[in-house]
Amino acid sequence: MHTVHIYTDGAAKGNPGPGGYGVILEQVGTGYRKEFYEGFRLTTNNRMELLAVIVGLEKLRTPNTSVLVVSDSKYVIDSIAKGWVFGWEKKGFAGKKNPDLWKRFLRIYRQHKVDVKWIKGHNQHPQNERCDQLAVMASTQPVLNVDAFYEQQRGDKLI
Structure with a gap:
């Protein structure tokens, strides 16, 4: 079995x-x-950082894949590496932002052998630079998806 870097x-x-x-x-x-890549009309950078990890893991076809997730998001990497997300889960994510995405993350995370690594953003790391290009490109598409949970949480109308 091969290792996958995300x-x-x-x-x-x-x-x-x-x-x-x-x-x-x-x-x-x-x-x-x-x-x-994918773009949304109204969201936050932390939601997009976390959703990127989720989508990467969801694209894996084989259970129990050895995975290294590489991200420049301290929010995502520290939440996983320092075990914070597991404590939040035990407390029902009370008072935490992005519970919808963290629950989705934990479902897919548990299907694989995941390690995480933080890297400094905008530091000439080729894959990180390309992911940044993809994220910015996605956010500027003429038609953007709706981040329904986020917009409903804010009380925004979805149409």
């Missing part, structure tokens, strides 16, 4: 504002590489 980035202009994520999946030693 590189991620999220962006939001205005925070909240239009946002997007970018993901690169690379299967180590095989040359396999795939890119994904």
Whole structure:
């Protein structure tokens, strides 16, 4: 079984504002590489950072895959590496932001062997730079998706 590296980035202009994520999946030693991105009309950078990780994990087809998630998001990496998300889960995510995404993350996280690594953003890391390009491009598409949970939580009308 091959190890997969998942590189991620999220962006939001205005925070909240239009946002997007970018993901690169690379299967180590095989040359396999795939890119994904998606944009939303109103969201936050932290939601996009977390959604990028979720989407990367959800794209894996084989359970129990060994995965290294590489992100420049301290919010995401520290929440996982320092175990905060597991404490939040035990407390029903009371008072925590993005519970919808953290619950979704935990469902897919538990299907794989996941390690995480923080890298400094905008530091000439090729995959991180590409993910940033994808996230920004996604956030500027002429038609953007609705981040329904976020907009409903804010009390915004979805139409």
